[in-house]
Amino acid sequence: MQYNFDKVIDRFHTASVKWDEQEKLFGQKDLLPLWVADMDFQLPAPVLEAMRARVDHGIFGYTERPESYYEAVIGWMQRRHGWQIQKEWICYCPGVVPALSYLVQSFTKPGEKVMIQPPVYPPFSGVVTANGREVVENPLKYEDGRLTMDFDDMRSKMDPDVKLFILCNPHNPGGRVWTREELTELGNICMENNVMVISDEIHGDLVLKGHTHIPFASISEEFAQHSIVCTAPSKTFNMAGLQTSNIIIANEEWRNAFQHTLNILSLRLTNTFGVVATESAYRYGDEWLDQLLEYLQGNLAFLTSFIESRIPKIKVVQPEATYLVWLDCRELGMDEKSLQRFLLTQAKVAVNQGYTFGQGGEQFIRLNIACPRSILEEGLKRIEQAVNSLQSVAN
Ligand SMILES: Cc1ncc(COP(=O)(O)O)c(C=O)c1O
Known part of the structure; x- marks a missing residue:
């Protein structure tokens, strides 16, 4: 069967750490969550069927x-x-x-x-x-x-x-x-x-x-x-x-x-x-996973071309695995706390801050691309706009 990873599924009010906890964790409203490592996709159909059958048993x-x-x-x-x-x-x-x-x-x-x-x-x-x-x-x-x-x-x-x-x-x-x-x-x-x-x-x-x-x-x-x-x-x-x-x-x-x-x-x-x-x-789950990997490959290509053409101060560290992308933000010229504040308050995206990964992570961020491409695009546009406004202030 063909899975549709473009489908946007509302995850609010599911006790999701990624979606529901972010205001509490980051102290900021209207954030787009591109952080913690879980995906905004439903599980393979046979897994959901097996779980439903188990629910129906009732004990x-x-x-x-x-x-x-x-x-x-x-x-x-x-x-x-x-x-x-x-x-x-x-x-x-x-x-x-x-x-x-x-x-x-x-x-x-x-x-x-x-x-x-x-x-x-x-x-x-x-x-x-x-x-x-x-x-x-x-x-x-x-x-x-x-x-x-x-x-x-x-x-x-x-x-x-x-x-x-x-x-x-x-x-x-x-x-x-x-x-x-x-x-x-x-x-x-x-x-x-x-x-x-x-x-x-x-x-x-x-x-x-x-x-x-x-x-x-x-x-x-x-x-x-x-x-x-x-x-x-x-x-x-x-x-x-x-x-x-x-x-x-x-x-x-x-x-x-x-x-x-x-x-x-x-x-x-x-x-x-x-x-x-x-x-x-x-x-x-093999069929679902193979399709997921294709989709993630597409998201990675999308992110890479978006960043290279529209936010060139950020450099993409090309991943060979995972749906997590390590981004080198050193050319933005901010220390780690300013970068964190900037992304939360100006871009309104929640990402993982590089410094939390220890030595060598300062001024990097980790962005989760396991989401429908429309959400990824929205997140990248938010970052682009925030970076552009930074440049126009500098000019
Ligand atoms: C390298 C690594 N290990 C472990 C975990 C989490 O494992 P668990 O949820 O099974 O405790 C993660 C989650 O992002 C991870 O990236």
């Missing part, structure tokens, strides 16, 4: 994950990523961010260190510091409009207190799909230093044309035994509210340790709708 008691759930997850990883996983490796968790926090608790002691690569998804540092552990930064390099890893810096910052490396694969906010060579070098450095790699692959299904996502643990048996891969259907199929993720752990000892932490928290059972939606999305 939502304690829910297990049936055998068919695991088969669907295994089938998806095999089909989409050529990655053969086993049922026992799959640990359920309500979300990837909670999983990251439980992993920090399971594998480090207070005061020990976790390495991350800013600018990166803010909860990476958040879960480390909230648990009383120390963040070690291995900043990405930004050269010629592209983010790359700095392996010399990574090596120089390894010490016996560094226990974990949290990798964002693909990368949010930069949209990089890390290559096999990059992942291999990173993995080798971590293994030489006895550092466990936690690879957050929540964006791994959202890969744009010409790029291939490589699950870190699929690189070799050795990498599988030295890593934990965090996956979820939530970004891919727009179901963050259903709170379901699958943490893939091939190493039995590590799996038991993580499971022990989940047991302490009594996190054994599952959200009823999370199970139904995940299973049906992983079984029947």
Whole structure:
């Protein structure tokens, strides 16, 4: 069937963080939300049908994950990523961010260190510091409009207190799909230093044309035994509210340790709708996802040509994956707080401010293009007008 991603769906009054919470969060009315990472699109039809059928049953008691759930997850990883996983490796968790926090608790002691690569998804540092552990930064390099890893810096910052490396694969906010060579070098450095790699692959299904996502643990048996891969259907199929993720752990000892932490928290059972939606999305969601990726590719092309021709002071960092676009706003000549105020009060758009992603994010913004093209166009026109009025004041 043909999906219509141009359809605008009113999301107000659905307790949506993206739409309903923004006035409270940003203190500003009439904002167009192009921020937090969820999409303004409905789920694939077979998923909605499966959920409706479950609603019609009318009883939502304690829910297990049936055998068919695991088969669907295994089938998806095999089909989409050529990655053969086993049922026992799959640990359920309500979300990837909670999983990251439980992993920090399971594998480090207070005061020990976790390495991350800013600018990166803010909860990476958040879960480390909230648990009383120390963040070690291995900043990405930004050269010629592209983010790359700095392996010399990574090596120089390894010490016996560094226990974990949290990798964002693909990368949010930069949209990089890390290559096999990059992942291999990173993995080798971590293994030489006895550092466990936690690879957050929540964006791994959202890969744009010409790029291939490589699950870190699929690189070799050795990498599988030295890593934990965090996956979820939530970004891919727009179901963050259903709170379901699958943490893939091939190493039995590590799996038991993580499971022990989940047991302490009594996190054994599952959200009823999370199970139904995940299973049906992983079984029947390919067609929808392929069409979504085409649409996102179109939105990216639209945004790129709009910005290049009409707001040339802003530079687009071309993403290779995700529906998040990292925009270099340094030529606007504002510090990060002025840029934030300007976008909220003059352009009236809500975006994610680059500085919140840590070092290297200052004067950048992250814009979410997973919306009907008409909404994206409206957001870009608002930014264009605000930038133009800035220039006419300067003249
Ligand atoms: C890299 C990354 N990890 C995790 C999450 C959120 O995961 P969850 O909603 O499962 O906690 C996001 C959401 O944007 C993300 O970008």
